[in-house]
Amino acid sequence: MSAWPQSIARVIRRGDRSSIAAGGGDEIEAQPAPGRADAPAVEISPNDPIVAYFQSASGAVDLDELELDSPALDALKAAGVKLAVPLVSQGELVGLLNLGPRLSDQDYSTDDRKLLNSLAAQAAPALQVAQLVRRQEAEARSRERIEQELRVATLIQQNYLPKELPELPGWQVSAYYRPAREVGGDFYDFVELADGQIGIVIGDVTDKGIPAAMVMAATRSVLRASAQRVVSPGQVLERVNELMCPDMPAKMFVTCLYGVLEPATGRFRFANAGHNLPYVRTDSGTVELRATGMPLGLLPGISYEEKEAFLGAGEVMLLHSDGVAEAHSAPGEMFGFPRLMDVVGSRSRRGDVIDRVLMELDRFTPDGWEQEDDITLVALTRIGGAPVALREPPAAVDLEFEIPSEQGNEREAGERVAEAIAGLGLDPARLERLKTAVSEATMNAIEHGNESRPELPVSIAVRSSDEAIVVRITDQGGDHAIPEVETPDLEAKLEGLQKPRGWGLFLIRNMVDDVRIETDESHHTIELVMQLDEGGGDEDD
Amino acid sequence: MRTTEFSAVTHREDGVTVVELAGEVSGGAEAGLQEAYRAVGDEPVVVLDFAAVDYINSTGIALIVGILAQARTSGQEIQARGLAEHYREIFRITRLSDFMTILDDEGEER
Numbered sequence: 001m002s003a004w005p006q007s008i009a010r011v012i013r014r015g016d017r018s019s020i021a022a023g024g025g026d027e028i029e030a031q032p033a034p035g036r037a038d039a040p041a042v043e044i045s046p047n048d049p050i051v052a053y054f055q056s057a058s059g060a061v062d063l064d065e066l067e068l069d070s071p072a073l074d075a076l077k078a079a080g081v082k083l084a085v086p087l088v089s090q091g092e093l094v095g096l097l098n099l100g101p102r103l104s105d106q107d108y109s110t111d112d113r114k115l116l117n118s119l120a121a122q123a124a125p126a127l128q129v130a131q132l133v134r135r136q137e138a139e140a141r142s143r144e145r146i147e148q149e150l151r152v153a154t155l156i157q158q159n160y161l162p163k164e165l166p167e168l169p170g171w172q173v174s175a176y177y178r179p180a181r182e183v184g185g186d187f188y189d190f191v192e193l194a195d196g197q198i199g200i201v202i203g204d205v206t207d208k209g210i211p212a213a214m215v216m217a218a219t220r221s222v223l224r225a226s227a228q229r230v231v232s233p234g235q236v237l238e239r240v241n242e243l244m245c246p247d248m249p250a251k252m253f254v255t256c257l258y259g260v261l262e263p264a265t266g267r268f269r270f271a272n273a274g275h276n277l278p279y280v281r282t283d284s285g286t287v288e289l290r291a292t293g294m295p296l297g298l299l300p301g302i303s304y305e306e307k308e309a310f311l312g313a314g315e316v317m318l319l320h321s322d323g324v325a326e327a328h329s330a331p332g333e334m335f336g337f338p339r340l341m342d343v344v345g346s347r348s349r350r351g352d353v354i355d356r357v358l359m360e361l362d363r364f365t366p367d368g369w370e371q372e373d374d375i376t377l378v379a380l381t382r383i384g385g386a387p388v389a390l391r392e393p394p395a396a397v398d399l400e401f402e403i404p405s406e407q408g409n410e411r412e413a414g415e416r417v418a419e420a421i422a423g424l425g426l427d428p429a430r431l432e433r434l435k436t437a438v439s440e441a442t443m444n445a446i447e448h449g450n451e452s453r454p455e456l457p458v459s460i461a462v463r464s465s466d467e468a469i470v471v472r473i474t475d476q477g478g479d480h481a482i483p484e485v486e487t488p489d490l491e492a493k494l495e496g497l498q499k500p501r502g503w504g505l506f507l508i509r510n511m512v513d514d515v516r517i518e519t520d521e522s523h524h525t526i527e528l529v530m531q532l533d534e535g536g537g538d539e540d541d
Numbered sequence: 542m543r544t545t546e547f548s549a550v551t552h553r554e555d556g557v558t559v560v561e562l563a564g565e566v567s568g569g570a571e572a573g574l575q576e577a578y579r580a581v582g583d584e585p586v587v588v589l590d591f592a593a594v595d596y597i598n599s600t601g602i603a604l605i606v607g608i609l610a611q612a613r614t615s616g617q618e619i620q621a622r623g624l625a626e627h628y629r630e631i632f633r634i635t636r637l638s639d640f641m642t643i644l645d646d647e648g649e650e651r
Contacts, residue, residue, distance in 0.1 A: 407568060407569075408567075408569070410598070411565070411567075411596055411598075429626065429627065429630075432627035433627070433630075436598075436627070436631070439598060440598060440599055443598065443599070443600075488635070490606070490635070490636050490637070490639075490640070493606050493610065494606065494609055494610045494613050494640060495610070495613075496610055499603075500603040500604070500606035500607045500610065501599070501600065501603040502603070503599035503602045503603060503635060504599040506635070507599050507602075507631065507634070507635070510634045
């Protein structure tokens with residue numbers, strides 16, 4: 001093998017994918033021949049005409065005979081390369097074998113060239129495979145680095161979340177935090193203050209990953225320190241903003257709600273730096289706690305509006321981050337604040353408010369949903385009245401009966417349902433409402449479904465659970481659907497423009513907590529749901 | 542069957558015409574209620590007394606709407622008293638109470 005090259009120059013190819021496929025940024029190194037000094041690296045730009053030349057060359061190229069306006073050619077020549085053997089695999093130039101002058105100073109022979117060409121033909125695919133492997137390894141390393149970053153961000157964030165919930169006499173406190181895969185900057189905190197008061201914090205740093213986690217950690221520390229020094233929530237946020245502004249990375253800011261609760265009185269003073277408004281479920285509906293203020297870290301010298309609310313017995317306050325309201329369903333619909341507000345307002349006894357939000361979110365989002373943003377929920381319920389556990393669980397009711405389709409029987413249907421559920425402790429006013437709804441639905445079944453034919457029965461089933469009473473009223477109609485409930489136009493009726501009738505379904509809807517209507521080929525069933533919770537479903541104005 | 546017959550008796554009370562309704566205000570009350578209301582004539586104010594009424598259903602609501610519509614054309618004021626709490630609520634939900642004065646048991650405006 002005396003014909004072997006004096007040296008193999010090191011070639012660095014910098015390219016982009018458009019000119020050299022799979023060549024982007026790769027560095028190809030060939031080991032110099034043993035005992036020889038490493039030749040200088042030669043850079044070949046992907047635009048250099050020599051690339052196209054090598055790519056289409058049929059074998060070893062004598063550089064001295066080549067006339068090209070090519071900086072790479074000049075550089076190769078300057079590096080002492082006499083003969084270049086392109087390594088081409090699948091039409092792609094993956095490297096070059098560069099040979100200096102023969103030790104004997106003779107020209108390379110035809111045999112030499114044949115040998116080199118056949119070597120190149122074998123080496124090129126092997127080199128291409130090696131390049132692919134190396135690139136994949138690099139990608140895997142970079143993925144691993146990203147995963148590692150995510151782990152660090154999660155760790156930082158979780159380290160700064162409360163390890164346990166505060167114990168407040170007369171209050172039930174719960175919190176939930178679930179980071180998205182690409183961790184956002186959600187946080188919440190409880191700060192013990194003087195006189196048994198407690199500071200409650202919820203916030204969200206824009207951006208994700210380690211930067212967001214760092215800013216979150218800083219905000220939490222500054223807020224804790226400030227909360228210990230000043231009591232007024234507005235002043236606390238003002239102070240935190242002043243301290244955060246100078247060091248806040250560009251394009252980042254923090255939304256944050258901070259409030260101080262007096263557990264004994266239910267007084268909640270709060271200020272808001274651009275965070276989602278908390279919801280409070282009261283007897284007269286769900287309300288938002290509104291206070292205005294700019295997010296933290298945007299501008300110095302901001303002051304924050306301070307408001308106060310009183311939470312009464314049985315009332316529930318939910319603080320929440322964007323992760324819930326901004327979750328999307330499979331068709332791309334957003335969960336949205338109104339839906340969240342509805343869930344807070346629901347009187348279901350199934351779990352606490354956080355459980356219900358998560359259940360509803362689970363129902364709303366597609367199976368295998370990858371959470372888009374961190375989800376943080378903090379709920380405070382003021383416990384009042386007799387402890388729920390002391391209430392005797394009522395015996396469940398399970399009754400079915402039929403009545404013939406004769407006018408006047410509807411009233412009896414209402415009375416029989418009322419007798420059946422007498423032991424369940426339904427509030428008397430709500431019992432009257434349920435009776436009216438049952439009678440109205442039965443009247444519709446008699447008159448419309450069964451066309452007042454006495455031989456056709458109306459079946460009525462009454463069932464109860466711990467939570468609700470369900471009455472199902474089924475007729476023998478079904479060939480036509482029950483029309484949608486519309487609010488009757490009383491003015492038009494009074495003007496004589498509409499018939500005075502048409503109140504049945506409207507009344508039913510307004511009497512009970514939920515109405516479901518099913519129609520098959522031969523039956524209509526109207527299902528009336530009345531929650532057993534005292535005061536539940538009392539949302540009519 | 543648990544129905545109570547509808548009846549209507551009209552009398553004057555401190556110069557105001559009062560129609561005392563009793564029993565069920567439902568489909569079966571249509572003729573009786575119409576007759577009693579027609580007999581009242583052109584009084585400026587008519588009080589419907591529901592104290593002895595034990596049941597009102599959606600058909601009964603429609604009958605009352607019919608009376609309110611007639612009263613409207615003649616500019617007559619209709620008042621209601623003696624309504625049980627549940628039916629007051631129904632009058633509120635159906636907005637009947639926007640078009641008639643609901644008096645409490647003592648005859649005071651609520």
